[in-house]
Amino acid sequence: MIPASVEDVQEALAEQRYVADRSLAVAIHLAIQMGRPLFLEGEAGVGKTEVAKVLSAILGEELIRLQCYEGLDVSHALYEWDYARQMLAIRLLEAGGQHAEVTDIMSRDYLIARPLLRAVEQSAAGQRPVLLIDELDRADEEFEAYLLELLSDFQVTIPEVETVKAKVPPVVVVTSNRTREIHDALKRRCIYHWIDYPDFEREVAILRQKAPNVSDDLAAELARAMQKLRAMDLFKPPGVAETLDWASAIVVLGEERLSPESVDETLGVVLKYQEDIERVRIRGVSELVVG
Ligand SMILES: Nc1ncnc2c1ncn2[C@@H]1O[C@H](COP(=O)(O)OP(=O)(O)O)[C@@H](O)[C@H]1O
Ligand SMILES: [Mg+2]
Structure with a gap:
């Protein structure tokens, strides 16, 4: 069902266990109501892709994902x-003694629809799928130019076959990890929202939602340690995905609280570059644990 207000969006996100501040709920609401793509930018692991998944669940519509590369x-x-x-x-035609014409094999039946066409076809049929164009910054600028065209009229022309046009535009979520800038022209079509790393309170809230078997004390310790790690000027600061993995790792090891030993043993769950792990060890893992 389509949420009717910003408050409804917030409530629906919470029901899906997605912790969002009001500004994200506003951006989502506007994108849905105005039929404009939602452009989510932010570091890896801050919850961009998850927004599209959660929206598909909220709207009860299919999630169509295009992973860019x-x-x-x-x-x-x-x-x-x-x-x-x-x-x-x-071959079948020829076996039957018929002469095969090019037109026999240039119809919709012989097309394999990829995500963009699927989204437009579904929208033309009166549905409103969620189209996730994930990590657009990985694709080339040529592809971006094509996308700009598609996002302006949601129409696809298949030269030999037909033109398909969406009745109502799909709900489009574009994400970028900002490894390069996306063109202004494309961004201008979208409702833009930057997703930052969560602050301490929001990270605790996410842990409460996504790792319910973690105690309040441990959740607070993990969130505090994450804030410190992200302030350390690492090559690759950890995202929320790493926080959740870390929580699982500590639980798997049968620990109830963070200790310098358990932090040291599990650094590879949180940090994925040897330089970062060394940097944290040099500063002393106990710094991440003490209040
Ligand atoms: N605000 C949030 N509320 C709940 N879970 C979150 C939130 N942000 C991130 N997560 C979780 O963190 C993980 C990484 O999120 P993801 O959407 O894959 O990040 P991104 O696409 O930005 O790299 C997912 O398991 C997701 O469920
Ligand atoms: Mg992602």
Whole structure:
């Protein structure tokens, strides 16, 4: 169901155990109501992808995900011809003594719809799927230019076949880890929202929601240690995903509280670069534990 107000969005997010401040709820509400893409930017692991998953659950619509990568081209994102099926169709026609025409194999039946076409087709059929275009900063600028076009009219023309146009635009969530800047033109189409690392209170709240078997004391210790780690000027500061992994690791080891020993043993759950681990060890792991 579509939430009717910012408060409804906040409530729905909480029901899905997503901890959001009001500004994110406002951005989501505006994106849904105004039919504009939501552009979420922030460091890795701050909860951008999760927003799209949670929205799909809230709206009761399918999540269609396009994971971007270097070299992603339009055919992988939009549609491809199913050559194997086309060949088979030609053979069957010929086996039946018929002469196969090109038009026999240039129809929708012989297309493989990729995420963008699927989203537009579903929207043309009256649904409103959640289209996640994840980590757009990894794709090339050429692809970005194509996306700009698609996001302006949600229309796809398949030259030999048809033009499909969305009745109501899908709910689009674009994310970027900001390894490069996304063009202004694309951002201008979107409702922009920066997701920061959570502060202490929000991180404790996330732990309460996502790691309910962790005690209040341990949740507070983990959140405090995370704040300190993120202030340490590391090569790759840990995100919320790492906080949740850390909580699990401590529980798996049968510990109830953080200690210098348990921190030292589990640093590899939180930090993924040897330089960062060394830096923390040099400063002393006990610094992460004491109040
Ligand atoms: N605000 C939040 N509330 C609840 N869980 C969160 C929140 N932010 C992040 N998480 C959790 O942290 C993990 C990483 O989030 P993810 O969306 O994958 O990050 P990103 O896409 O920004 O790299 C997920 O397991 C997600 O559920
Ligand atoms: Mg992500």
